[in-house]
Amino acid sequence: MSSEPIERRVSYVGDRLRGSRCIFCGKEYFDLRDYCGNCGRKSYGKMAPIDFFFEKGQLEVCTFVNKPTNKFTKLGNYIYGIVSFHNGKVRVPGRLTDRLWKENEEIDLSSLEGREVVPRFRRRYAVKKSEIVPTISLAFTFADEYYPYQEYQAVKPNKEYEKPGIVGYGVYVSRFRIKESFMERSVPFIDEDAITAAVEAGKLALIHSGVDSRLIGKVYVGSESNPYAVKPIASKVAQVLKLGEEDKADGVQYVDAVDTEFACKAATSMFKDAASLVFYPDSHTPCAMVIGTDNSQAAPRGAPGGELDFFVGYGGCAFIFGMRDVIAEIEGWHSCTSDTPDFWRRDGEPFPRHGGRFTGDPAYFKHVGKAAKKLMEKLRLQPSDIRYFVSHQPNIRFPVKIAKTLGFKEEQYQPGLQVARFGNTYSGASPLGLAAVLDIAKPEERILVVSYGSGAGSDAYLFRTTSQLPEKRERQKFTIQYQAQNPYIEYVDYGTYRKLKLGLETD
């Protein structure tokens, strides 16, 4: 579909699974209705908006699709069926995603029917690279498998902090992995990309924080693999997650949304902006969301830039900043920048290139080292005052080397070192390390996070955890550990990994 108005209307309803409920008889509809067929004219304008985005449904009946329509052929074979919500009050069509069907694999439909499913925000079908990226949440996975059903409940905050900080976070990596020598890396399913990971991470951050999505006044999305050269991911995130107040009449969210780009520090750079924004009283912005998301790009092995193909991962990481119910306060930050072209991707090029041996000393180590040292100096802290050290992790060697150089011990840097489990998630890499530490940290512990973005620069942040950290932990089942070691992880070979990574694009 290359019609923008149709695309807007389909994704507006389909991404969030919007519906309507009659306030008189309670009848529910998928899609937006102005009046109820049961109650007629008296219900006009009295339909309550509902949506099924955070709900779970049941796969009523299903079948196997071995010969999809043209736009779906890239998805291969899949299960398609009917999903009901609210005990059958509403039924929608749906495709089961995140499943690779082997040739000759036996399919027992009755073993799938009747099971609970969760809607997943995904790409709808394949389109040409020049076209609008169509998305939809009529894609589902089983609630008792890799991606669990989790309730989203807005919780009234009860404690105001003096300093701004993190109030919640969410990390999303796919259930597919490639395992090569000492590294495991996350691989997107074919209908996933940087946009879908951003939405997933944001959704998980809302669940974890308990923040009412209407309180989020700004969303920043940092990425270097946005499928669009021009068009933000943040606008999609804002609309799907209903961030800010919603103007229902015109389908507008009263929220500021912007994409940022600075290689792998596109997201961390905005932590301080988000924190400052929520701290400034006249901004009337109780919360701000920062997302780092990447379907990390790499040329095929053997091609220029193909060395990256051994390290790239896929995932999204979202942090919500605010002043109330903070789990980690920001104690300070420091950034440094120089114009160092160690890694770049020219406009129109599909894959990045890098400066080989110049990506180490004059680039990564210099910037990470300087930002970290300056911040510690400013705050008069020694490595021993800091419980955890997290840095950008393009591979295993770099972060270990810089941690040691700065004087950190293994027990300080190891918990935040996740690259061997998920690969380099680019904009999400150091945030993912931070999330891994927050998953296990105790109250009143200091965490130093230093990002690195090629081009080049680093942002160093010092966080101190609060007593509310362990309380909120219970709300999030989908932790780093859960995603790293999960019985439903599926390992793919190199050929499949490349195919999945290139996603639903046609020429």
Next chain:
Amino acid sequence: MGKFPAIIGVGRTRFGEHYERSPEKLIEEAWLRASKEAGIERKDLQAGYVADYFLPITNKFGLEEGFLSELTELHVQMEITRSFSSALFNACNAIQAGRYDLVLVGGMEKMTDRWDKIRDDLMLLEDPWSYYAGCTPEANHELMLRAYIKKYGINGSELEKFNHALAYISVKNHKHALKNEYAQYRREIKVEDVLKQRKIARKPLGLYDFAPISDGATAVVLANSEVAKKYTDNPVYVLGCSSATDYITFPSREDLTHFLVTRICIEDALKMAGISRKDIQLVELYDQSTVMEMVSLEDLGFVQEGKAWMDIYESCQDYKGYYEIDGKRLYVNTNGGLKADGNPLGATGGAQVFEVFKQLRNEAGERQIEIQSEPFYACTLELEGFGTKGYVYVFGRGWNE
């Protein structure tokens, strides 16, 4: 039968692939055959109602009416509808209202001109939300089948019998088509073939459970009953006609196992015709899939819900050309149905009327059914989309009264 519109001639092309011919050429052939049978000239036509689903897409036609005008050199009212049954409905209304005395009803489709993309078109037309979610033209039939099995608790050895019954439907329709010179597939298939295709596809239904993609055209000359007498002694009357509509999104319908439109239509059409269901001896129904044939038999009220497969199974053990239901014969899809005769959407309903016309006039040749009792009535069921629209017609012959 005075007030009922009368069919005085029918014509059709072979269904299948017509690589070398344009849609206008197909409708011309059908029209020439129908007009020859009716004994009329094109100048006698006062209006034309012609159906096609996809010509604007498959052949980039915008104003099909203009093509028809150019072809026939006529300047009368022409209307394009989607299904043949819809065209016939409009034509019947016009004749019954006294507006016209003699009109052409036609249908044409050229699906193979867009062979590679037609499944997307079909699915998008049928049910857009389902299409966006990954549905295929086959999947809704399979979901209906799954829902049916669940609802009626069919399992174990019964399920195997049930699956065989569905396969027999396809086998039976292929058998019928052997005697139909216009049919797309004129070869016999075996139950094992149907089952094997399902196994290959790893789905509840396989290649042989579905009607094909076809080109073709059909035409019918419809007249006021008084005018009809001038041309023929044995016209076929349209005694009842009815149409109903259902939600386009299949999952949002209340009952996933049946077609509501058919249930509504059959009651209305029988009422209009003033006859009872048991008077009907021949049915041409819309078997886009074997499931659709089974379910439609129930929707039309010939068999109790959840039981049709048993009668089909028993009748097909030693198939005699009809289903035996409660000791009575019911001839179903004697032209081979959509499965074997072909399914060029806009023309399909015309092939149903063609068959009924021939059978009622005792002119079906090798296919002629054994008439059980007089009066002899037949009915057709055509669906648009996946049961989004339905049309039921009741036909009868009046000359032996």
